[in-house]
Amino acid sequence: MTSSFTTTELNRKNQRTETLFKILFGMVTVTLIIPVAVILITLVVKSDGIFSWAFFSEYPTNGMTEGGIFPALVGTLWLVAVALLASVPLGVAAAIYLSEYAEDNWLTRIINLAIINLAGVPSIVHALFGVGAFVLFFEFGTSILAASLTLAVMTLPVVIVATRESLQAVPQSFREACWNMGATRWQTIWRIVLPNSISGILTGVILEVSRTVGETAPIMFTGAAFFLPFLPTSVYDQTMAMSLHLYVISTQVPNVPDGLPYGVALTLIGIVMILNSASMAFRTYLRGKKKW
């Protein structure tokens, strides 16, 4: 290598443009952090002094202006768990059919269109659907079951799309190799495709959980109560929930101490962030085990 390679005016001009856009886009990207940081800092500062063990372990008292958020926390866990039990098997089964079995015909295309549309339906419409279908028609009443099924319908597209994407990311050659060993289609799916796409499926599930935890509209008419002095004991009971509790103490209850809504909001965000980090760590771990 000799130094015969000299920079021309054009090279330098290109270099400058390159740098300019790099910095510009970089700055735009960094500004995306600002809202997140401001929200988090505000929540942390304003909820100062709210957190204690009692905050998580006690019932709200004195007109919900004192005490803890225990029943809301438990209620949210119930809602999420039942919603997952309903939507994950359905969503994964649908995704397996669409990715592994379905031919590209008008029916498949209609199903795909329906999934996309389902994802675009506003949550309040899901809520009203839930009231009509689960609360009134199936006569579940306002209950955890009705609320969770509403949440499940709402988050089904997330599970289906995430699962389908990760199934399709498994190289076709894996399937072909398996078939050539004489395995059936189902054996191939169960032993090759699913194990190799589990990280993507879990990501979809965790995304669903994050969304389920934060939703208010779908549960406020279908199963979440303003106040309930007991923990739910079955899926036919109503329950309090974190998101609705936050809405209620911010807009309906007079004389709530300033820090309380911020404390509830921070707890809600905390749950979502912990779940997201856990899913990311888990995914990285599984990805490290991939053999291609």
Next chain:
Amino acid sequence: MKIMLFGTRADREVREDTSLEGQSNFWGLHQDKTLQIKMKFNTALAALLLPIVILSCGKAEGRAKMIQNKGSDTLVNVAQAWSENYREVNPSVAIVVGGGGSGTGISAMINGTVDIANASRSMKESELAAARANGIDPIEWIVGYDALAVYVHADNPIESISLEQLASIYGEHGEATTWSELGIKIPGLNDDKIVRVSRQNNSGTYAYFRDTVLGKEGKYKLGTLDMHGSKDVVDLCEKTPGAIGYSGLAYATDHVRLVPVLDSNGKPVIPTVATAADRTYPIARPLFMYTAGQPEGDIKLYLDWILSEEGQRIILNKGYAPVIDIK
């Protein structure tokens, strides 16, 4: 590949027959991995469900009988306080409280999805008919009285307001759009347009204010800010110098002014629990609970307790007038 994808049924059966056992060298590797991942998944699932199981088992206090109680935002905080306190009176009954507005409670009563509906207005004939058509005969109980206070910003110097002035501010044919038309100068405010704060139209407060101030046939002037809760109205008046709003007395805070309302003799009456109870305050109203038919069992016991001195002391503490005399 297409051929592989859509092998015949016979093909598949043949493949099942030439089963994979006995090829453990190749498959062992994959099965290990599958098993490993399966176990990870089970661990994750257990981690998710464990807290629920622990929390529910540890703290659940037996199966409680639920009473569904939903409706008026005016009453929702009292309903909550009743529910909270009733837990000590009868731990085997859980009162599930929900808000949403009188309309929400009444339509839930018509649908048969609540045991007790809260309302800050009485049910209309059409609503009673709709309930009866569903085989439900709603029975009305007055559980307290509420003064509908008129709220303005703390800097607003207005001394008192008449029902006619309120009608002229809120009514469809009302003239008043600025504070100066009422002879009011709000210090430090250049634009003296009246910001009219109202409620969403399924609110009992909305309906009662309309019926009482604007008359039975009255309609609100367009351009009000319709808030979705009693507290929101007060919050907005607290922050907006030109605002006027109406909301239950119980939602008053230290940062907002309550305007005395002139009675039929032209005497200003301050909204208080006492003036609501003796009905000298002109826009005081009864608060209702509706039961589906004559209450029985736990619902009757709960309602009796609400109307007892203990229950009525709670509504008094929340800023409403009780239906019985309490020392």
